[in-house]
Amino acid sequence: MSFNPASQNIAIVIVAAGRGERSGFSKPKQYLPLMGTAVLTRAIEAFQSALPNAIIQTVIADGDILLFQEAVGNRPGLQDAVTGGANRQASVLQGLKALQPHNPDIVLIHDAARPLVSSDLIERVLSHVESGVGVVPGLPVADTLRKCNDSFLGETVSRDGLQAMQTPQAFPFAGILAAHLSAIENAYDNLTDDAEVFRKSGGKVLCVIGDRLNLKLTYPEDFKYAERIMGQEFETRTGQGFDVHAFTDGDEIILCGVPIPHSRSLKGHSDADVGLHALTDAVLGALADGDIGQHFPPSDPKWKGVSSDIFIKEALARLKARRGRLLHVDLTLICEQPKIGPHRQDLRTSIASLCGLEIDRVSVKATTSERLGFTGRGEGIAALATATISLPAAP
Numbered sequence: 001m002s003f004n005p006a007s008q009n010i011a012i013v014i015v016a017a018g019r020g021e022r023s024g025f026s027k028p029k030q031y032l033p034l035m036g037t038a039v040l041t042r043a044i045e046a047f048q049s050a051l052p053n054a055i056i057q058t059v060i061a062d063g064d065i066l067l068f069q070e071a072v073g074n075r076p077g078l079q080d081a082v083t084g085g086a087n088r089q090a091s092v093l094q095g096l097k098a099l100q101p102h103n104p105d106i107v108l109i110h111d112a113a114r115p116l117v118s119s120d121l122i123e124r125v126l127s128h129v130e131s132g133v134g135v136v137p138g139l140p141v142a143d144t145l146r147k148c149n150d151s152f153l154g155e156t157v158s159r160d161g162l163q164a165m166q167t168p169q170a171f172p173f174a175g176i177l178a179a180h181l182s183a184i185e186n187a188y189d190n191l192t193d194d195a196e197v198f199r200k201s202g203g204k205v206l207c208v209i210g211d212r213l214n215l216k217l218t219y220p221e222d223f224k225y226a227e228r229i230m231g232q233e234f235e236t237r238t239g240q241g242f243d244v245h246a247f248t249d250g251d252e253i254i255l256c257g258v259p260i261p262h263s264r265s266l267k268g269h270s271d272a273d274v275g276l277h278a279l280t281d282a283v284l285g286a287l288a289d290g291d292i293g294q295h296f297p298p299s300d301p302k303w304k305g306v307s308s309d310i311f312i313k314e315a316l317a318r319l320k321a322r323r324g325r326l327l328h329v330d331l332t333l334i335c336e337q338p339k340i341g342p343h344r345q346d347l348r349t350s351i352a353s354l355c356g357l358e359i360d361r362v363s364v365k366a367t368t369s370e371r372l373g374f375t376g377r378g379e380g381i382a383a384l385a386t387a388t389i390s391l392p393a394a395p
């Protein structure tokens, strides 16, 4: 019998229970950010994008639930995390047991510390699974291998036939679960990977070509290397936005979400937050995704009087949907009155909070127009914004 991945129920165990003793990091490496997103989250997202219908079971260390929730949160298709065991083998077994009620045909077992796993590799591994046959990705060893004792050189080890093992490793679900249970019965309790567990119970394991970019993050420099690889796949874009609102009778204006007492109000269909409107258009501009009027037509009564944080949040949701990230915003407000200076910090804090940015990535500037033009005559406020974003580069 051969498996056809397209017609099979596929499940994934992502093992994230390690403590990262080798790395010397402040917290377990699977929860550290890699280009702004936790390593474990990136691993989960890689599988969700390659196999949108698969069930994903994460295994975490006892006591890491808060770290997990902070990094990953709740996602459709993701099972509640289960607690692992004393070592990797024991943790995988907990993940497999949790998948039993779903009775998948195939399971992929993956280390969270490999967040750069590609769809190509996942498909390559899956396409070779058969009844009684597991699949591992391996890479021929490139470096000369030599034993060192107390820093002194010992014997050279022949590279002939040696392969470095990666994950994901794919197996028929029932077969690998039985192999894990039998390993425990036979007191094989610290095997380093699932291929070894499967082999010990008589299963065959096919080695397919791995992926050199599927790095295992172990040491701090591995993070730098991974970010360098990922950086090449991102591009930086800027967008601009401009908006004007006229003054009308009133005693308060809303700027960047902050109410500011004033002898006038701003006139508009929504709350007339000229700063947030310019910022929203700047983000949409960087995405080349229309403008605020197109997404929120003033003719639609739905937007009457609404708070403008809705607009910037929608633009940021569009940015997130394209896996982009806001890096920096720069806003210039042009008016004679009110004086912006005394409110500048409040405006920056409000924008930083709305946009999920650090305060030093938010600039608010103000100028008059030297009493020239409509802003100079005190008829309204103009705002000019620039947004800089990072976006995955088109393939």
Ligand code: MG
Binding pocket: 243, 244, 245, 268, 272, 273, 274, 277
């Ligand atoms: Mg406007």
